[in-house]
Amino acid sequence: MQLKPVEKVESISPADFKNNYYAASKPLIITGMARQWPAFQKWNWDYFIDIVGEKEVGVYNNIKSDAYTAINTADGYMKFGDYLRKVKAGPLDLRIFLFNIFQHAPQITGDFNWPDAYMSGFVKKYPMLFVGGQGSITHMHFDIDMSHILHTQFAGRKRVLLFPFDEQYKLYRKPWEVLSVANYANYTDGFDYGNFPAVKLAKGYEVILEHGDTLYMPAGYWHHMEYLDAGFAMSLRAMQSSLGGKLNGLWKLFGMRGIDTLMKKTAPEWWYNHKKKKVYQNAAREMALAGNKF
Numbered sequence: 001m002q003l004k005p006v007e008k009v010e011s012i013s014p015a016d017f018k019n020n021y022y023a024a025s026k027p028l029i030i031t032g033m034a035r036q037w038p039a040f041q042k043w044n045w046d047y048f049i050d051i052v053g054e055k056e057v058g059v060y061n062n063i064k065s066d067a068y069t070a071i072n073t074a075d076g077y078m079k080f081g082d083y084l085r086k087v088k089a090g091p092l093d094l095r096i097f098l099f100n101i102f103q104h105a106p107q108i109t110g111d112f113n114w115p116d117a118y119m120s121g122f123v124k125k126y127p128m129l130f131v132g133g134q135g136s137i138t139h140m141h142f143d144i145d146m147s148h149i150l151h152t153q154f155a156g157r158k159r160v161l162l163f164p165f166d167e168q169y170k171l172y173r174k175p176w177e178v179l180s181v182a183n184y185a186n187y188t189d190g191f192d193y194g195n196f197p198a199v200k201l202a203k204g205y206e207v208i209l210e211h212g213d214t215l216y217m218p219a220g221y222w223h224h225m226e227y228l229d230a231g232f233a234m235s236l237r238a239m240q241s242s243l244g245g246k247l248n249g250l251w252k253l254f255g256m257r258g259i260d261t262l263m264k265k266t267a268p269e270w271w272y273n274h275k276k277k278k279v280y281q282n283a284a285r286e287m288a289l290a291g292n293k294f
Helices: 012-021 045-053 079-091 106-111 196-201 243-266 268-290
Strands: 004-005 028-030 058-060 074-078 095-099 127-134 137-141 148-153 158-163 205-210 215-216 223-229 231-238
Touching: 012 215, 045 079, 058 079, 058 095, 058 148, 074 079, 079 095, 079 127, 196 268, 243 268
Parallel strands: 004 205
Antiparallel strands: 028 215, 058 074, 095 127, 127 231, 137 223, 148 215, 148 231, 158 205, 158 223
């Protein structure tokens, strides 16, 4: 992996953001945006336990999905408050994602401001909370709806890998899916370049998010996240402004995923082998184009 740090600013004008990051499809960290929100001081574990602790949520472990596993299938269910108490108690390889806490506690939407000056198309019905225990992992993927993301960290530290969408074949993307075949878990201790040599060519970014950091992830960016500490974050999603971008997101959300789910049910072994073959063909082509021999 060829990694560089994400640029970081305390604040930025909407014009500079649009010209230098949004239009350029380039990630950015804004450290001061969330510090202006009541949520920066107000949101913590006990606050969430008090207001939505009785709601049942799906929890997800660190095991990567296989040929027989549908995307986003929960590994178990528990009350949100019980889960947060476990998170507070120590390392826990369980996480929650795409939890619309605001549906259950709409009053807390007043704790932050939608940054409409930076981009249009925010899906304001669905701000999402992401929670993970220390040691939990979100495996390498891109968001299926191809939306732009403002991801704000509110507790703990989180290590993030980011790659532009076009690096997909170097990252060993599974055809018809948003996931990579390769396992990037704990990559700082050593990545399996022996089985996934094309990853050496992938050009991306690395960053550690801390309390109050807002990460702008352009549409389609691959991301892998590791919870260095127990923590939670909020994502604000914005649809792409172009018609082509919107249609691409709709196709992946309903067309691509529907076909993949159908094939996993009807011919899982054949489908898995077919996709696996394509993964390595694509990676070999990338290495050949780069003139590298491994």
